[in-house]
Amino acid sequence: xxxxxxxxxxxxxxxxxxxxxxxxxxxxxxxxxxxxxxxxxxxxxxxxxxxxxxxxxxxxxxxxxxxxxxxxxxxxxxxxxxxxxxxxxxxxxxxxxxxxxxxxxxxxxxxxxxxxxxxxxxxxxxxxxxxxxxxxxxxxxxxxxxxxxxxxxxxxxxxxxxxxxxxxxxxxxxxxxxxxxxxxxxxxxxxxxxxxxxxxxxxxxxxxxxxxxxxxxxxxxxxxxxxxxxxxxxxxxxxxxxxxxxxxxxxxxxxxxxxxxxxxxxxxxxxxxxxxxxxxxxxxxxxxxxxxxxxxxxxxxxxxxxxxxxxxxxxxxxxxxxxxxxxxxxxxxxxxxxxxxxxxxxxxxxxxxxxxxxxxxxxxxxxxxxxxxxxxxxxxxxxxxxxxxxxxxxxxxxxxxxxxxxxxxxxxxxxxxxxxxxxxxxxxxxxxxxxxxxxxxxxxxxxxxxxxxxxxxxxxxxxxxxxxxxxxxxxxxxxxxxxxxxxxxxxxxxxxxxxxxxxxxxxxxxxxxxxxxxxxxxxxxxxxxxxxxxxxxxx
RNA sequence: GGCGGGGUAGCUCAGUUGGUCAGAGCAGCGGCUUCAUAAGCCGCGUGUCGCCGGUUCAAAUCCGGCCCCCGCUACCA
Numbered sequence: 001x002x003x004x005x006x007x008x009x010x011x012x013x014x015x016x017x018x019x020x021x022x023x024x025x026x027x028x029x030x031x032x033x034x035x036x037x038x039x040x041x042x043x044x045x046x047x048x049x050x051x052x053x054x055x056x057x058x059x060x061x062x063x064x065x066x067x068x069x070x071x072x073x074x075x076x077x078x079x080x081x082x083x084x085x086x087x088x089x090x091x092x093x094x095x096x097x098x099x100x101x102x103x104x105x106x107x108x109x110x111x112x113x114x115x116x117x118x119x120x121x122x123x124x125x126x127x128x129x130x131x132x133x134x135x136x137x138x139x140x141x142x143x144x145x146x147x148x149x150x151x152x153x154x155x156x157x158x159x160x161x162x163x164x165x166x167x168x169x170x171x172x173x174x175x176x177x178x179x180x181x182x183x184x185x186x187x188x189x190x191x192x193x194x195x196x197x198x199x200x201x202x203x204x205x206x207x208x209x210x211x212x213x214x215x216x217x218x219x220x221x222x223x224x225x226x227x228x229x230x231x232x233x234x235x236x237x238x239x240x241x242x243x244x245x246x247x248x249x250x251x252x253x254x255x256x257x258x259x260x261x262x263x264x265x266x267x268x269x270x271x272x273x274x275x276x277x278x279x280x281x282x283x284x285x286x287x288x289x290x291x292x293x294x295x296x297x298x299x300x301x302x303x304x305x306x307x308x309x310x311x312x313x314x315x316x317x318x319x320x321x322x323x324x325x326x327x328x329x330x331x332x333x334x335x336x337x338x339x340x341x342x343x344x345x346x347x348x349x350x351x352x353x354x355x356x357x358x359x360x361x362x363x364x365x366x367x368x369x370x371x372x373x374x375x376x377x378x379x380x381x382x383x384x385x386x387x388x389x390x391x392x393x394x395x396x397x398x399x400x401x402x403x404x405x406x407x408x409x410x411x412x413x414x415x416x417x418x419x420x421x422x423x424x425x426x427x428x429x430x431x432x433x434x435x436x437x438x439x440x441x442x443x444x445x446x447x448x449x450x451x452x453x454x455x456x457x458x459x460x461x462x463x464x465x466x467x468x469x470x471x472x473x474x475x476x477x478x479x480x481x482x483x484x485x486x487x488x489x490x491x492x493x494x495x496x497x498x499x500x501x502x503x504x505x506x507x508x509x510x511x512x513x514x515x516x517x518x519x520x521x522x523x524x525x526x527x528x529x530x531x532x533x534x535x536x537x538x539x
Numbered sequence: 540g541g542c543g544g545g546g547u548a549g550c551u552c553a554g555u556u557g558g559u560c561a562g563a564g565c566a567g568c569g570g571c572u573u574c575a576u577a578a579g580c581c582g583c584g585u586g587u588c589g590c591c592g593g594u595u596c597a598a599a600u601c602c603g604g605c606c607c608c609c610g611c612u613a614c615c616a
Contacts, residue, residue, distance in 0.1 A: 187543065187544060187610075187611090188610095188611090190542080190543055190544095190611085191542085191543070191610075191611045191612080192611090194541095194542060194543080194611075194612075195611075195612070198612075198613085199612095278610085281611095282611090351551080353552095357609090359551090364550090364551090364565095367565065367566080368565085370576095371564085371565065371566095372564095372565095374576060374578080375576075375578055375579080376578095376579095378575095378576065378578090379575055379576055379578045379579070380575085380578095380579090381575090382574090382575045382576060382578080383574050383575035383576095383578080383579075384574085384575085385575090386574060386575060387574050387575085390574080391574090429553095432553095432563085432564080435564085436563080436564085443579060443580075444579090444580070444581095446574080446575095446579075446580090447572080447579060447580040447581085448580085450572090450574085451574070452572095452573075452574035452575090453574090455574080530575085530576095532576095533575095533576040534576085535576080536576060537576050537577090537578080
């Protein structure tokens with residue numbers, strides 16, 4: 001029975017379209033999902049949008065649309081971008097969906113029944129733009145206005161419900177101790193441990209008198225507020241609180257039989273890894289496990305707080321945070337349509353260490369794309385295939401039943417290291433290894449043996465050289481499969497390799513089966529009679 | 540203010556327990572080559588390893604002080 005692996009990403013606010021920063025997270029999560037699938041795991045990859053906020057309903061009103069309709073439209077736009085980026089999500093939850101509402105209400109009721117929610121009141125400076133209370137300090141420092149929205153907050157006092165987070169301090173600390181890998185990277189872990197050790201305040205989890213949102217079941221005057229709603233998407237999406245084949249009101253409905261339900265929840269939960277931005281680690285690493293304790297469910301296995309992508313202008317000025325007000329937002333679609341999904345994915349995975357921050361500039365993008373993808377990898381495929389096509393009519397006779405001689409040294413060790421890096425989400429290191437250990441030696445091998453010369457003097461001698469050169473292409477295709485979704489398949493599919501592409505695993509790198517038939521270039525050729533360039537160089 | 544992480548070639552960064560550790564990639568320069576996407580290969584870096592002092596036969600690598608940068612967090616207010 002395959003090991004289950006449940007991966008999530010943060011759910012996004014749909015009041016603006018996704019930018020490359022949000023895409024960075026999805027790509028990193030997708031690489032992990034694809035890697036785990038390759039390694040035989042039964043993966044469930046969840047993404048979604050966070051829709052129950054006042055901003056959403058406000059924006060919808062502005063556009064004279066119903067909130068739900070607006071959310072659905074935005075969700076489609078998000079999914080369109082994610083699909084274009086080849087993000088292989090299995091499910092996309094919108095928190096306005098019935099399954100989320102039902103599960104949320106079950107959850108909060110459960111926590112209430114367990115005695116971890118109490119009624120109180122809260123008074124503070126409230127900013128509508130933030131949908132939240134600001135501390136006096138924040139407001140004062142910004143000169144009497146909200147630092148984010150530059151409007152004066154209003155004093156507001158209202159009854160509300162609190163979640164007794166403070167009660168879970170000891171339990172959280174011992175949980176961190178028992179699960180040293182719960183928070184990654186380690187620097188984030190240290191921050192959270194320090195935070196939880198110092199102070200945990202009970203958190204306000206409701207809002208009064210709002211239409212859009214999820215009603216508090218034990219007091220419908222209130223709606224559930226932000227985190228107590230948003231975090232729950234991870235469990236409601238896989239069926240928490242939903243009975244098999246029942247509508248949201250609990251009435252049996254056969255047409256819903258295939259929806260996630262409690263049995264699915266038991267299958268998938270706990271999540272193996274939540275991918276989130278480093279700015280929301282405290283909610284995922286302190287509040288969320290405490291909520292799980294309070295409701296009597298297991299907390300997630302791990303949380304990975306990735307870094308941010310900053311925009312670097314090509315004029316060498318300092319990198320900027322991505323922000324609409326700075327007008328530096330780059331739409332993922334812009335990169336995808338100009339170049340390719342694989343180019344986008346490669347740049348971010350290679351250039352931006354996932355645990356830390358990275359930068360994007362068009363100049364840098366072009367440099368990395370050209371040198372790594374175009375000149376190094378793409379060109380290797382071109383030169384090898386062209387030699388076989390032009391000199392052997394696409395077939396290397398006598399290679400059936402043969403094994404190529406390895407070019408790279410310590411292949412098994414390289415694979416082991418790449419695997420370790422993939423598992424640790426150190427994608428940049430994994431990719432660097434592949435280039436240095438597999439692709440560089442291949443180009444060097446070609447140069448040293450000069451098959452283009454041999455072909456004119458001694459074809460039989462050229463044959464094994466070309467056969468051997470197919471091997472690093474096969475290996476690179478397999479190792480790169482989680483990252484270069486399309487081009488890895490193109491590379492692999494350029495030859496009649498014995499194993500089916502859908503089934504290859506990292507372990508197959510070292511145990512290539514003997515070539516069943518003579519090695520043949522089976523790629524579709526372009527007008528020149530050559531394999532089309534994989535990554536056309538950017539001028 | 541406290542805690543944590545950093546400051547290494549033009550750029551991005553590797554450097555495990557102190558002793559070929561002064562490195563890689565990119566960019567740049569020179570040469571070779573022409574199968575290939577004007578692609579490839581080879582060669583070239585005297586860099587105060589942030590600053591100062593200390594320990595040691597030996598420190599980028601340990602200790603102390605200082606200066607910057609980043610993250611989390613606090614307080615004054």
